[in-house]
Amino acid sequence: MSESSAPRTAPPRPAVQAAPHGAAIFRSLTGLLARWLPRQRWYADKGRPLSGLSLVSATELLPCAGGGPTPGLLHLLVRTVPQGAPQGSGSCYQLLLGVRAVLPPALAPALVGRPSDGPLRGRAVYEALVDPRLSALLLERLRAPGTLGALAFQRAHDAAIPSGLPARALGGDQTNSSVVYGEAHILKMFRRVSPGINPDLELPRALAAAGCARVPAPSAWFEADGQSAAGPEPLTLGVLQPFLAGSTDGWALALKSLSLRTDFSGAAHDLGRATAEIHQALARALPTTTLHGRQLEQAATAMNERLTSAAVAVPALRPYRTGLRRSFDALVEYARRGGHLDAQRLHGDLHLGQALCKDGEWSLIDFEGEPARPLMERREPQPPVRDIAGMLRSFDYAAGQHRAPGPWVAEWATAARTAYCRGYAGVSDEDPTAHPALLRAFETDKAIYEVLYEARHRPAWLHIPMTAIRRLAG
Incomplete structure (x- = not known):
């Protein structure tokens, strides 16, 4: 697909942004994402060409538009509209993107592309979860509850989450994405998200409260403001749980x-x-x-x-x-x-x-x-x-x-x-x-x-x- 034949950006819904250039960044990424998204294992609308992408929210966890050697970290919620589907339908996907001037060879397979214009012009945009440095930052956000833009980070009151744990992304056949931190915790990041608490957070918390030890209790989680996704309830984005090492x-x-x-x-x-x-x-x-x-x-x-x-x-x-x-x-x-x-x-x-x-x-x-x-x-x-x-x-x-x-x-x-x-x-x-x-x-x-x-x-x-x-x- 050429840049000119990429799906047009759909009329935007009200979006929450904590990125100084969020809308401009998204516009520059639309063509790249339209080619990259359908190739991902977790993309749910395979076989249906995209007719549009719209921005739900953009949050910079690390500044992305600078020119220094420090990588940027951009969190996006984007809504896809498959060809032939009515406007306003489709799915909402969570993306975590790294931004670097020079992409190390080890991260080359994760490249999404290099925007030809906009605030990230010429910089490498890539899947951030495979970058241990950026995945480690996400763990630190989960260790310290608070909000940033559309995102809210929460932590169980009795959870012990060590700092500085090495991060490694799990591959394999998954409909979501997971990162293991040391041998202590595993983060599951949901890719296709909807308003409402995800059962993978709701049920383990209920089981922990009921004293059932057969299911790891959530240590921390993060959500997005549901209003930014045209829904009253927040969207569950990721859950951190104890990693059952040796099992x-x-x-x-x-x-x-x-x-x-x-x-x-x-x-x-x-x-x-x-x-x-x-x-x-x-x-x-x-x-x-x-x-x-x-x-x-x-x-x-x-x-x-x-x-x-x-x-x-x-x-x-x-x-x-x-x-x-x-x-x-x-x-x-x-x-x-x-x-x-x-x-x-x-x-x-x-x-x-x-x-x-x-x-x-x-x-x-x-x-x-x-x-x-x-x-x-x-x-x-x-x-x-x-x-x-x-x-x-x-x-x-x-x-x-x-x-x-x-x-x-x-x-x-x-x-x-x-x-x-x-x-x-x-x-x-x-x-x-x-x-x-x-x-x-x-x-x-x-x-x-x-x-x-x-x-x-x-x-x-x-x-x-x-x-x-x-x-x-x-």
Whole structure:
């Protein structure tokens, strides 16, 4: 895309700025960002060209327009408008950009570009989180509560956050960005943000207040003024939590078990118990409700709508629509027979990668929920079976990733799934297998979500959820 063909800057919303040249800086960056944003792993509107970018807020954490050797640090909230979308729609993204006259070779892969005009003309603008010097500054901001422009930094009253910790950005397959500080803390910076408290801040704080030690309690966090994003509530931008050094995530443990052909049932059983304990703590800490007939029918309708939408985007789903809808019809039938489901706050995107194990003890992390769903939907009470279905799908995912398939791989997944449900039932009053039709409906809904996700982000993995689709539709 040439500079002349870049999306025009959309009519600006009222923006909060703590950058002396915020609007001018943004105008000079519009073309660069329009090319750079869609290539990022966490960009949610892949496949839809941009028709506009608008500035929500600009805050200089370090001065950016100077000519000296000290790097600048610019925080931006920008709203994107995909082509064909109505004006005012789109997504709000958080960007943290470094500015240097000369970019060190180690930071060259993080380059966004060099503006051809404006206050940053000729200077290198780059992704700041990969720069340990600038990431360290962000930690110091979190250590000292206060406000700067649209940004507000807060800290838990009992949190011990050491100064001077070395910073390293985590790579890998993430929908957000994370930085580890020493072996003490990890910062998760949300990329696509919406007005309202993010569950990854709300739920761990509630669990800490309830005395649940299976989830790291937030040490600090930062937010943006919601008024600057045309919403009444602040936007959660990042959460700092203790880093569970020495732990291994469940995905790595499962793949190791598969490679060594060892039984995973014991670990899965303990993970089921940990999940039930966290569900019980959430039910004590936050409001619960009960879903009755009409509400369950609406849930089945939403599942059918997600299937219809996914089948439009992923043609491979289309032959299985009739079989998959039978699972949702069973949920409707359960509702019409007078069935009900208790609902509460959940993890929302539970899988093996969100579970950490150290010395045989499991912890859960990343309570953000499924990033593709609207924030308000992720904050609604849901039946615990949704989390359980997500973990069951994860055992199948691990088996699907194994490079030496055979009957024993399917047996490994079945044994893990069974052990997980037994562990959960050993703590909870609810046995996940007591209503197989309900579990199947939620597992089908999750598999459809996975198909859409993989088709958009990891096409090489699409065969894994499609294997489940064929089984669930059969």
